[in-house]
Amino acid sequence: MAVDYLVIVVYLAGMLAMGWWGMRRAKSKSEFLVAGRRLGPAMYSGTMAAIVLGGASTIGGVGLGYQYGLSGAWMVFTIGLGLLALSVFFSARIARLKVYTVSEMLDLRYGGRAGVISGLVMWAYTLMLAVTSTIAYATIFDVLFDINRTLAIVLGGSIVVAYSTLGGMWSITLTDMVQFVVKTVGVLLLLLPIAVVKAGGFAEMKAQLPTEYFDPLGIGGETIFTYVLIYTFGMLIGQDIWQRVFTARSDRTARWGGTVAGTYCLAYAVAGAVIGTAAKVLYPKLASPDDAFATIVKDELPMGVRGLVLAAALAAVMSTSSGALIACATVANNDIWARLRGVVRPEGEQHDEVRGNRAFILLMGLAVIATAIALNDVVQALTVAYNLLVGGLLVPILGGLLWKRGTAQGALASVAVGGLAVTGLMAAYGILANEPVYYGLLASLATYVVVSLATRPTDAAVLAAWRERLAERAPAPENATETVSEQVPAAQ
Numbered sequence: 001m002a003v004d005y006l007v008i009v010v011y012l013a014g015m016l017a018m019g020w021w022g023m024r025r026a027k028s029k030s031e032f033l034v035a036g037r038r039l040g041p042a043m044y045s046g047t048m049a050a051i052v053l054g055g056a057s058t059i060g061g062v063g064l065g066y067q068y069g070l071s072g073a074w075m076v077f078t079i080g081l082g083l084l085a086l087s088v089f090f091s092a093r094i095a096r097l098k099v100y101t102v103s104e105m106l107d108l109r110y111g112g113r114a115g116v117i118s119g120l121v122m123w124a125y126t127l128m129l130a131v132t133s134t135i136a137y138a139t140i141f142d143v144l145f146d147i148n149r150t151l152a153i154v155l156g157g158s159i160v161v162a163y164s165t166l167g168g169m170w171s172i173t174l175t176d177m178v179q180f181v182v183k184t185v186g187v188l189l190l191l192l193p194i195a196v197v198k199a200g201g202f203a204e205m206k207a208q209l210p211t212e213y214f215d216p217l218g219i220g221g222e223t224i225f226t227y228v229l230i231y232t233f234g235m236l237i238g239q240d241i242w243q244r245v246f247t248a249r250s251d252r253t254a255r256w257g258g259t260v261a262g263t264y265c266l267a268y269a270v271a272g273a274v275i276g277t278a279a280k281v282l283y284p285k286l287a288s289p290d291d292a293f294a295t296i297v298k299d300e301l302p303m304g305v306r307g308l309v310l311a312a313a314l315a316a317v318m319s320t321s322s323g324a325l326i327a328c329a330t331v332a333n334n335d336i337w338a339r340l341r342g343v344v345r346p347e348g349e350q351h352d353e354v355r356g357n358r359a360f361i362l363l364m365g366l367a368v369i370a371t372a373i374a375l376n377d378v379v380q381a382l383t384v385a386y387n388l389l390v391g392g393l394l395v396p397i398l399g400g401l402l403w404k405r406g407t408a409q410g411a412l413a414s415v416a417v418g419g420l421a422v423t424g425l426m427a428a429y430g431i432l433a434n435e436p437v438y439y440g441l442l443a444s445l446a447t448y449v450v451v452s453l454a455t456r457p458t459d460a461a462v463l464a465a466w467r468e469r470l471a472e473r474a475p476a477p478e479n480a481t482e483t484v485s486e487q488v489p490a491a492q
Contacts, residue, residue: 003303003304003307004303004304004306004307004310005145005307006307007304007307007308007310007311008307008310008311008314011182011311011314011315012159012314014178015159015163015175015178015318016159016162016163018163018167018171018174018175018178019162019163019164019165019166019167019171019175020163020166020167021167021171021174022163022166022167022168022170022171022172022173022174023166023167023171024167025167025170026167026168026169026170026171026354027354028353028354029100029353029354029357031168031169031170031354032167032168032169032170032353032354032357032358033100033168033169033243033246033326033330033357034100034169034243034246034247035169035170035173035247036170036247037095037098037246037247037248037249038247038249039173039247039248039249039253039257040249040253041253041256041257041260042257043173043177044244044247044248044249044253044254044257044258044261045257045258045260045261045264046176046177046180046181046261047172047173047176047177047180047244047247048083048241048244048257048258048261049180049261049264049265049268050176050177050179050180050183050315050316050319050320050323051176051240051241051244051319051320051323052079052080052083052235052241052261052265052320053076053079053183053265053268053316053319053320054133054136054316054317054319054320054321055132055133055136055140055313055316055317055320056075056132056133056136056320056382057075057076057079057265057268057269057272057316058183058187058272058293058312058313058316058317059136059290059293059294059313059316060075060290061073061075061076061268061269061272061273061276062272062273062275062276062279062292062293062296063276063288063289063290063291063292063293064219064272064273064276064289065272065273065274065275065276065277065279065280065292066276066277066279066280066286066289066292067276067289068213068218068219068273069209069212069213069214069215069218069273069276069277069280070213070214070215070216070218070270070273070274070277071215071216071217071218071219071273072219072272072273072276072277073269073270073272073273074219074223074224074227074269075227075231075269076265076268076269076272077265077266077269077270078224078227078228078231078232079231079232079235079265079269080262080263080264080265080266080268080269081228081232081262081266082231082232082233082234082235082236082262083235083241083258083261083262083265084258084259084262084263085232085235085236086235086236086241086245086258086262087254087255087256087257087258087259087261087262088255088258088259090236090401091245091248091251091254091255091258092251092252092254092255093251093401093470094242094245094246094254095245095246095248095250095251095253095254096251096469096470096471097469097470098246098469099246100243100246100330100334101119101122101239101242101243101330101331101334101335102118102122102237102239102242102393102397103116103118103119103122103331103334103335104334104335105242105397105400106118106396106397106400106411108465108466108469109400109401109406109458109462109466110396110400110406110407110408110411110458110462111408111458111459111462116335116336116339116340117412117415117416118335118392118393118396118411118415119331119335119336119339120336121388121389121392121393121415121419122239122331122335122389122393123328123331123332123335123336124385124388125238125239125385125386125388125389125393126238126239126240126324126325126327126328126331126385127324127328127364127367127368127371127385128381128382128384128385128388129238129240129320129324129327129328129382129385130321130324130325130328130364130368131368131371131372131375131381132381132382132385133317133318133320133321133324134153134156134157134160134317134321134368134369134372135153135372135375135381136317137152137153137155137156137157137314137317138152138153140152140156140294140310140313140314140317141155141156149373150373153369153372153373154369154373156314156317156318156321157321157365157368157369157372158369159318160318160321160322160325160365161325161361161362161365161366161368161369163175163322164322164325164326164361164365165358165361165362165365166358168326168354168357168358168361169243169247169326172322172323172326173247175318175319175322176319176322176323178315179315179316179318179319180315180319182308182311182312182315183268183312183315183316185308185312186308186309186310186311186312186313186315187268187271187272187275187309187312187316188267188268188271190301190305190308190309191275191296191297191301191309191312192271192274192275194300194301194305195274195275195278195279195282195296195300196274196278198278198282198296198300199277199278199279199281199282200281204281205277205278205281208281209277209280209281213277213280222434226434226437229390229437229438229441230383230386230387230390230437231386233390233394234386234389234390236394236397236398237389237390237393237394237397237398238327238389239327239328239330239331240320240323240324240327243323243326243327243330244323245258275292275293275296276289276292276293278296279292279293279295279296280292282296282299282300283295283296293313297309297310297313321368325361325364325365325368326361328364328368329357329360329361329363329364329365330357330360332360332363332364333356333357333360337360380431380432383431383432384426384431386437387422387426387436387437387440388419388422388423390437390440390441391418391419391421391422391436391437391440391441391444392415392418392419392422392440392444393415393418394418394441394444395414395418395441395444395445395448396410396411396414396415396444396448399411399414399448399452403452404458404463405452405453405457406448406452406458407451407452407455407456407457407458408458409451409452409455410447410448410449410450410451410452410453410455411448411452413447413448413451414444414445414447414448414451415444417443417444417447418440418441418443418444418447419440421436421439421440421443421444422436422437422440425439425440
């Protein structure tokens with residue numbers, strides 16, 4: 001394993017070096033949180049693909065392939081569909097808003113009264129998303145170094161927190177580009193063909209496995225529908241995804257770069273399911289489907305290649321973890337802490353903005369590591385995250401973008417009812433049940449429509465300012481929150 005260890009150590013050292021380099025670029029709030037809104041198509045596509053394809057997509061995607069065959073691709077496939085829908089239908093408008101968080105978008109649309117409560121829901125989602133990625137370090141480092149779970153989480157989490165804190169979005173963008181290349185080479189170009197060849201080719205795989213392993217719908221219609229509801233719609237509204245949209249140089253970059261990234265996700269989904277199916281042929285009696293990835297890498301790949309593929313898995317986990325971490329810190333600082341304190345910084349205090357956001361990344365990173373050590377179940381944590389996101393925020397966000405009659409009162413009531421319904425139903429039916437997100441989403445939608453129709457329409461001045469921003473004709477100063485606070489009194 002000496003060569004494999006060397007590959008991993010060089011990779012991790014490179015991540016820290018890019019964090020240090022990113023620190024030299026991040027001199028303003030815009031540079032630190034959204035890379036100065038200057039990413040071109042190639043870099044934007046690579047970083048977007050990197051953040052959405054994390055440990056769940058890589059290790060979990062292979063595990064679903066091991067359990068269900070080719071239909072195990074549906075989880076990651078629906079993530080790709082969500083990214084395509086976001087890119088084609090919404091990304092251009094989102095990029096034109098020139099804000100930093102989803103809650104700031106809600107403030108602009110509804111008149112400055114939806115920020116804190118929506119920020120709390122989004123913070124809970126991004127925190128749990130970061131936790132699930134951090135838990136995954138335990139699996140990878142156990143294969144690499146045979147170290148205990150807590151030490152693995154601390155080691156992997158500390159590296160991500162270090163480079164994210166140093167350079168913010170610039171560091172994360174640079175590391176994500178490397179991680180995108182490593183994942184492409186390690187999973188698509190190396191592990192996929194080697195796994196198929198080791199399993200005897202597709203003909204042998206079909207001969208060895210039941211026919212349902214090759215049924216595109218074998219995982220079940222209800223499961224596919226739930227994946228669409230949670231992951232496809234979740235891609236449309238997550239702060240971690242929107243914050244990457246905010247980095248695009250133009251709305252054209254956001255649209256076409258995201259489309260390329262979404263298409264890449266579809267290919268990655270199929271690759272993971274095929275690798276898992278091959279692992280089922282080679283190791284038909286693994287204790288857990290999630291062991292399939294580590295087992296086939298450890299036993300079937302040659303020296304050096306094994307290290308690169310494990311680095312690819314580590315890259316997948318790190319990219320999602322760092323993206324969720326900066327999203328969590330941005331929401332905590334800009335949408336919750338600053339609003340509760342009633343503080344709006346002058347535009348000239350750019351270095352103070354960087355220091356404040358850097359401190360929040362460090363604080364949230366420590367919280368993520370501690371929570372990951374306390375929790376064991378990745379699937380449950382991820383389910384809680386997406387249930388809260390979709391049940392609480394999907395309706396007011398899409399409603400604000402698509403329905404001009406939606407009001408601030410309707411949005412606030414929708415967030416509260418949807419979030420509470422999902423939480424209560426998870427307690428009643430169980431975290432992994434489908435009912436919480438089904439009924440929670442319906443409750444949120446009904447509340448939004450009824451309350452919006454029962455209250456006065458949004459002020460015409462607020463809607464006019466919203467349309468100007470969407471058309472990119474209104475100025476967007478460095479501190480978007482200040483813009484909102486100035487507009488609301490005038491609108492009222």
